[in-house]
Amino acid sequence: MLYTNAIIITVNDTRDIILDGAILVKDTRIEAIGKTTALRAQYADEPITDLSGKIVIPGxxxxxxxxxxxxxxxxxxxxxxxxxxxxxxxxxxxxxxxxxxxxxxxxxxxxxxxxxxxxxxxxxxxxxxxxxxxxxxxxxxxxxxxxxxxxxxxxxxxxxxxxxxxxxxxxxxxxxxxxxxxxxxxxxxxxxxxxxxxxxxxxxxxxxxxxxxxxxxxxxxxxxxxxxxxxxxxxxxxxxxxxxxxxxxxxxxxxxxxxxxxxxxxxxxxxxxxxxxxxxxxxxxxxxxxxxxxxxxxxxxxxxxxxxxxxxxxxxxxxxxxxxxxxxxxxxxxxxxxxxxxxxxxxxxxxxxxxxxxxxxxxxxLGLDKDIGSLEVGKKADFVAIETRSVRMTPFFSPVSAVVYTATGADVDTVVVNGKTVVEKGRLITMNEDAVVSEAAIHAKEVMERAGLTEKVKAKWPLI
Missing domain, CATH: 3.20.20.140 (Metal-dependent hydrolases)
Incomplete structure (x- = not known):
C-alpha cells in the first residue's frame, strides 16, 4: 500500500518533516518514504490510500x-x-x-x-x-x-x-x-x-x-x-x-x-x-x-x-x-x-x-527503537494519521506543535500497526467497538457490586 499526500513527521535522525509525503508499506515494514510525486512515479502499480489533509506521525x-x-x-x-x-x-x-x-x-x-x-x-x-x-x-x-x-x-x-x-x-x-x-x-x-x-x-x-x-x-x-x-x-x-x-x-x-x-x-x-x-x-x-x-x-x-x-x-x-x-x-x-x-x-x-x-x-x-518510534525505511510500519481539516485543528503552522498542543485522540483518522490498518476513518476495524463498550460497562458494574463500592462511587451531588 502507498500512503500519499500527507505531512510526515518522521522523527528520523535529522528530524525531517516531509511536506506532501508518501510511505510505501510492504508486508510489515516501510519500504520507501519520500515525496508523493516521486513515490507515485516509482511505484505506479501500488494501491493508494490518500491521506490528504493529515499529519502522519510514528505510532x-x-x-x-x-x-x-x-x-x-x-x-x-x-x-x-x-x-x-x-x-x-x-x-x-x-x-x-x-x-x-x-x-x-x-x-x-x-x-x-x-x-x-x-x-x-x-x-x-x-x-x-x-x-x-x-x-x-x-x-x-x-x-x-x-x-x-x-x-x-x-x-x-x-x-x-x-x-x-x-x-x-x-x-x-x-x-x-x-x-x-x-x-x-x-x-x-x-x-x-x-x-x-x-x-x-x-x-x-x-x-x-x-x-x-x-x-x-x-x-x-x-x-x-x-x-x-x-x-x-x-x-x-x-x-x-x-x-x-x-x-x-x-x-x-x-x-x-x-x-x-x-x-x-x-x-x-x-x-x-x-x-x-x-x-x-x-x-x-x-x-x-x-x-x-x-x-x-x-x-x-x-x-x-x-x-x-x-x-x-x-x-x-x-x-x-x-x-x-x-x-x-x-x-x-x-x-x-x-x-x-x-x-x-x-x-x-x-x-x-x-x-x-x-x-x-x-x-x-522498551528496547524497540530499532523497529519502531520513527518513520524510516526498514522499520516496522507503525504510524498514525491525524486529521487537520477541522474546526479544532485549523489553522496550524508547525506540524509538531499542532500535534502536541492541539490534537486529541478524537482527531485520529487512521492507525497502522505492523503494516495492517487497525483504525480507519476513526473506527476500529480489528475489534467490534460496540461489543467492547457494552462488555466493559457490564463488567465495571459487576466489579463495583462485588467490591461493595457501588454507593461510594456515585456522584457527590444529588442525582434526581
Whole structure:
C-alpha cells in the first residue's frame, strides 16, 4: 500500500518533516518514504490510500499504563494516592475475575488504538486478572504490547501496616515471579512478535530485597525487562530513608540490582540530585506521567533536570482512575506545559522534545527503537494519521506543535500497526467497538457490586 499526500513527521535522525509525503508499506515494514510525486512515479502499480489533509506521525508509545484499571475510570476521583489505592482501587481490583480482566484489556486497547497509541507497556498485571486474556486481547486487536506481570511478596504499601493491599491482590513468589516465567515461555514473541512479556515489580516495600535480587538476576540471565513504580509519592522516599543504612530511591534500586538499560521506572517524582546522577549513569529509563502525578497530588517530576543529565524519558498515561483517559495525545500536551508553569520558563520542555518522548524515546525505553518510534525505511510500519481539516485543528503552522498542543485522540483518522490498518476513518476495524463498550460497562458494574463500592462511587451531588 502507498500512503500519499500527507505531512510526515518522521522523527528520523535529522528530524525531517516531509511536506506532501508518501510511505510505501510492504508486508510489515516501510519500504520507501519520500515525496508523493516521486513515490507515485516509482511505484505506479501500488494501491493508494490518500491521506490528504493529515499529519502522519510514528505510532505513539505509552511507557506506563494499567489495562485493568480502565474498568475503574472515574471511581476514585479527588483522592490522594494511598487512600486512592487502599479505599477504592485495590478494593475493586481485589474483586476482579479473569473475565473482567479481558473486558478491561479490550476497552483499554480500543481506546489506545483510536487515540494513536500503537505500543504500550502494561506495568503490573495481577494474576487474578487472567494474563492469558490480556495477551489474547493484544493478539486480536493488532496492537503491540509489552506486558508486565506483577512481581511481589509483601502485601502493603511502603512500611505502614495501615496501607495494606486487598487480600484478593496479594501474591507470593510462586504466583508472581514464577508466573512471569511461565507466561514469558507461553506468550513472549507471539502475535507476529507484537507481544513481549516483562517483569512488573511492585514498588519498594511491596517486594522483599531477596525477591528483587532474584528477579534482577533472572532479568539479566533471560533478557526479560523490568518495569516498576518508583519515587511516586513522598512515602516512597521516606520508606527508603527508613532503612538501615538510610537510602534514597535510586541508591536502594541500585542495591538490589534494579538499575540498567532493561528497566523502566515510572513516575520518579521525588528524586534528589544524586538520584538523577545515579539514574543517568545506569542507563535506566523513566516513564513520565504528568497527568496522574498532578491529579493524585503526587508532585511534578524533575524532567528538565533529567533531560539535562541525559536520562531517556518516555510518556505514559498511567491508569484511567488517575488520569481518566488512555489518550497519549492529551498526555503530550500536559507534558509540554506543566514544567513551564513550575519553572516560569516557556522554553523548558519544547513540543519537539515531547514528540520524541512519545515516539522514539518511548521506543528506546522498551528496547524497540530499532523497529519502531520513527518513520524510516526498514522499520516496522507503525504510524498514525491525524486529521487537520477541522474546526479544532485549523489553522496550524508547525506540524509538531499542532500535534502536541492541539490534537486529541478524537482527531485520529487512521492507525497502522505492523503494516495492517487497525483504525480507519476513526473506527476500529480489528475489534467490534460496540461489543467492547457494552462488555466493559457490564463488567465495571459487576466489579463495583462485588467490591461493595457501588454507593461510594456515585456522584457527590444529588442525582434526581
Amino acid at each position: 505513539l508509545v505509552s511507557t506506563h499504563m494499567h489495562t485493568a484499571q480502565t474498568l475503574l475510570r472515574g471511581a476514585a476521583d479527588d483522592h490522594e494516592l494511598v487512600g486512592w489505592l487502599c479505599e477504592r482501587v485495590w478494593v475493586a481490583q481485589g474483586n476482579f475475575t479473569p473475565e473482567d480482566g479481558y473486558a478491561a484489556a479490550r476497552i483499554s486497547i480500543a481506546e489506545m488504538l483510536k487515540s494513536g497509541t500503537t505500543t504500550f507497556l502494561e506495568s503490573m498485571f495481577a494474576n487474578r486478572y487472567g494474563f492469558d486474556g490480556l495477551a489474547q486481547a493484544v493478539e486480536e486487536s493488532g496492537i503491540r504490547g509489552c506486558l508486565g506481570k506483577i512481581v511481589m511478596d509483601v502485601g502493603q504499601y511502603a512500611k505502614d501496616p495501615a496501607w495494606a493491599m486487598h487480600p484478593g491482590l496479594v501474591e507470593n513468589r510462586e504466583q508472581s515471579l514464577l508466573g512471569v516465567l511461565d507466561m514469558h515461555e507461553k506468550w513472549d514473541g507471539k502475535a507476529e512478535g507484537r507481544i513481549k512479556v516483562w517483569f512488573g515489580a511492585r514498588t519498594p516495600g511491596g517486594v522483599s530485597d531477596g525477591l528483587y535480587k532474584e528477579m534482577t538476576a533472572l532479568s539479566r540471565e533471560k533478557s526479560i525487562p523490568i518495569t516498576m513504580h518508583c519515587a511516586e509519592v513522598k512515602a516512597d522516599r521516606e520508606f527508603c530513608a527508613s532503612l538501615s543504612p538510610p537510602l534514597t530511591p535510586m541508591t536502594y534500586c541500585d542495591s538490589v540490582g534494579l538499575l540498567g538499560p532493561q528497566t523502566v521506572l515510572a513516575h520518579m517524582v521525588h528524586l534528589d540530585d544524586n538520584d538523577i546522577a545515579v539514574l543517568a549513569k545506569s542507563g535506566t529509563h523513566v516513564a513520565h506521567c504528568p497527568t496522574s502525578n498532578a491529579k493524585l497530588a503526587s508532585g511534578i517530576a524533575r524532567v528538565p533536570e533529567l533531560l539535562k543529565a541525559g536520562v531517556n524519558i518516555g510518556l505514559g498515561t498511567d491508569g484511567a482512575p488517575c488520569n481518566n483517559t488512555n489518550d497519549l495525545l492529551q498526555e503530550m500536551k500536559m507534558a509540554g506545559i506543566v514544567h513551564k508553569a513550575v519553572t516560569y520558563d516557556p522554553t523548558v520542555v519544547s513540543a519537539e522534545e515531547v514528540m520524541e518522548m512519545a515516539t522514539i524515546k518511548g521506543a528506546k525505553a
